[in-house]
Amino acid sequence: MGNSYQGRYCGVCEHELPHGYFSLSKRSQTVTGSEPGVVLVSDDEGLTDFCSQGCAEYAEAAISSTLSSPYPGPGQTVPCSLCLRPVDRTSPHVSVSMSEFEDASEPWLVSARVVDERELAVYCHGCAEPRLASMSFDESELGVGA
Ligand SMILES: [Zn+2]
Numbered sequence: 585m586g587n588s589y590q591g592r593y594c595g596v597c598e599h600e601l602p603h604g605y606f607s608l609s610k611r612s613q614t615v616t617g618s619e620p621g622v623v624l625v626s627d628d629e630g631l632t633d634f635c636s637q638g639c640a641e642y643a644e645a646a647i648s649s650t651l652s653s654p655y656p657g658p659g660q661t662v663p664c665s666l667c668l669r670p671v672d673r674t675s676p677h678v679s680v681s682m683s684e685f686e687d688a689s690e691p692w693l694v695s696a697r698v699v700d701e702r703e704l705a706v707y708c709h710g711c712a713e714p715r716l717a718s719m720s721f722d723e724s725e726l727g728v729g730a
């Protein structure tokens with residue numbers, strides 16, 4: 585039977601992924617409510633996979649060296665990682681994070697568990713346009729937005 589990492593290769597060393605692996609993904613997301621907030625993800629796009637902590641850190645260092653302000657803090661308003669304009673997390677925005685996965689596939693189900701996740705960057709609308717799913721929510725219903 586398959587598993588979540590079969591046929592996927594490391595973006596750095598090109599080795600096949602092992603049972604535990606790392607993945608860089610780009611999400612369009614909105615944070616609602618007060619602390620700690622619920623994250624609504626309207627689009628999730630896998631960018632690159634990595635076979636090990638070493639390869640993931642290598643890629644992370646390469647990415648963060650191109651950013652003005654990597655690793656945004658947990659605040660509601662954080663600086664855009666590229667242009668430093670404020671990004672309001674309660675509005676849809678693009679976020680890039682590195683996640684560590686452990687395959688949790690069963691003979692009847694391909695799945696993976698998130699072991700750890702680190703946000704590398706957030707982007708303002710000028711730097712990256714968030715993609716909203718067709719079933720996107722109405723902001724006014726949630727009491728956020730304009
Ligand atoms: Zn690798």
Ligand SMILES: [Zn+2]
Nearest residue numbers: 664667708711
């Ligand atoms: Zn920006």
